[in-house]
Amino acid sequence: MGNDQTKQYRPATQLVHGGTMRSQFGETSEAIFMTQGYVYDTAEAAEARFDGSDPGFVYSRYANPTVKMFEDRMMGLEGATGARGTASGMAAIYGAIVCDLKAGDHVVAAKALFGSCLYIVADILPRYGIETTLVDGTDLSAWQAAMRPNTKTLFLESPTNPRLEVLDIAAIADIAHAGGARLLVDNVFATPLWQKPLQLGADVVAYSATKHIDGQGRCLGGVVLSDEEWVEDKLAPFLKHTGPSLSPFNAWTLLKGLETLQLRVAEQTRSAATLADFLADHPAIKTLIYPGRTDHPQYDVATRQMEKGGTMIAFEVKGGKDAAFRFSNALNLIIMSNNLGDAKSLITHPATTTHQRLSDEDKAELGIAPGLLRFSVGLEDVEDLKEDLDQALSA
Numbered sequence: 126m127g128n129d130q131t132k133q134y135r136p137a138t139q140l141v142h143g144g145t146m147r148s149q150f151g152e153t154s155e156a157i158f159m160t161q162g163y164v165y166d167t168a169e170a171a172e173a174r175f176d177g178s179d180p181g182f183v184y185s186r187y188a189n190p191t192v193k194m195f196e197d198r199m200m201g202l203e204g205a206t207g208a209r210g211t212a213s214g215m216a217a218i219y220g221a222i223v224c225d226l227k228a229g230d231h232v233v234a235a236k237a238l239f240g241s242c243l244y245i246v247a248d249i250l251p252r253y254g255i256e257t258t259l260v261d262g263t264d265l266s267a268w269q270a271a272m273r274p275n276t277k278t279l280f281l282e283s284p285t286n287p288r289l290e291v292l293d294i295a296a297i298a299d300i301a302h303a304g305g306a307r308l309l310v311d312n313v314f315a316t317p318l319w320q321k322p323l324q325l326g327a328d329v330v331a332y333s334a335t336k337h338i339d340g341q342g343r344c345l346g347g348v349v350l351s352d353e354e355w356v357e358d359k360l361a362p363f364l365k366h367t368g369p370s371l372s373p374f375n376a377w378t379l380l381k382g383l384e385t386l387q388l389r390v391a392e393q394t395r396s397a398a399t400l401a402d403f404l405a406d407h408p409a410i411k412t413l414i415y416p417g418r419t420d421h422p423q424y425d426v427a428t429r430q431m432e433k434g435g436t437m438i439a440f441e442v443k444g445g446k447d448a449a450f451r452f453s454n455a456l457n458l459i460i461m462s463n464n465l466g467d468a469k470s471l472i473t474h475p476a477t478t479t480h481q482r483l484s485d486e487d488k489a490e491l492g493i494a495p496g497l498l499r500f501s502v503g504l505e506d507v508e509d510l511k512e513d514l515d516q517a518l519s520a
């Protein structure tokens with residue numbers, strides 16, 4: 126980073142400079158290396174690249190300079206010693222789960238998972254002989270009871286999608302380690318700024334960089350972070366040979382996103398806290414869930430492991446689906462979209478969109494009520510957002 130490679134800079138500085146590699150042209154902004162391959166001056170040089178004695182680049186499915194800058198910047202932010210960028214968040218999660226598993230292994234995961242993560246655990250893994258158990262993530266005794274001698278991986282997200290349950294990462298990491306398993310955390314909702322799963326005891330953390338890391342609705346991307354040994358021995362070979370590589374152009378977009386991550390997430394969090402208080406007091410609201418409020422069901426865990434409440438709010442309007450639809454359709458500024466972490470405020474109705482696939486029984490079990498809305502708070506003026514919510518709630 127910068128001129129002093131040994132200094133451990135603070136997060137805001139890391140986000141601007143971390144991982145930067147300058148070419149011979151001395152460019153200010155990171156270069157986009159749109160290249161598939163790399164040339165060797167001699168046959169001996171090619172041999173050295175392939176046997177690893179020269180650490181240079183070989184092929185962009187394996188590694189690429191722009192992608193490496195993104196990985197290195199994320200490692201600095203997360204405090205990890207290994208990382209790999211991927212084409213999407215799901216490629217990151219899938220790679221992180223399956224790269225070190227085989228038939229006969231067992232996975233325990235929280236029930237409240239992002240839809241595609243749940244599909245991997247509940248539908249894909251069992252087809253390949255990997256047994257899975259889903260538990261109520263807030264119940265530590267359920268995690269404990271699910272452990273078996275062949276349990277290799279525990280998997281959770283916190284706060285969860287869409288009800289923002291907060292799971293005790295340190296306690297679940299202890300359960301994993303006591304059973305010789307690893308804990309993988311999907312840290313999208315908390316963001317790398319407000320929650321550091323590796324410091325809490327998790328072994329692997331994964332992101333959809335599509336969300337806050339880009340934060341401006343432009344491209345898909347993902348990243349997996351852990352210790353160097355696991356990344357090089359388990360994850361890297363799996364990704365290298367299966368091919369969900371991050372495009373250098375998207376890696377560059379994500380590098381630019383990281384430069385403003387702290388500013389955006391801090392401001393969006395400030396607005397989310399203000400709007401959560403506003404909504405909690407509103408007569409049209411039945412339940413309000415925000416991890417930064419003392420009335421959150423796991424507030425004590427949230428204060429222990431999250432620095433701030435984050436940019437996401439969940440709330441239930443009185444009057445069920447009809448009221449939720451009337452409210453959504455009446456919004457003028459806040460837009461309907463199932464994305465999150467964007468500069469633009471986005472609202473989604475999980476029961477009929479992201480979680481439509483689930484049975485009514487499963488929805489009820491996960492608390493995905495007909496009146497529930499998930500609100501990703503953006504960068505607009507908080508007063509404009511408040512006015513929009515207020516006029517739509519009275520519709």
Ligand SMILES: *Cc1c(COP(=O)(O)O)cnc(C)c1O
Pocket residue numbers: 213214215216218239241242282286311313314332333334335336345346347465
């Ligand atoms: C969006 C998201 C994913 C998937 O990421 P993609 O980039 O869309 O593939 C996984 N987990 C969580 C919590 C997400 O919000």
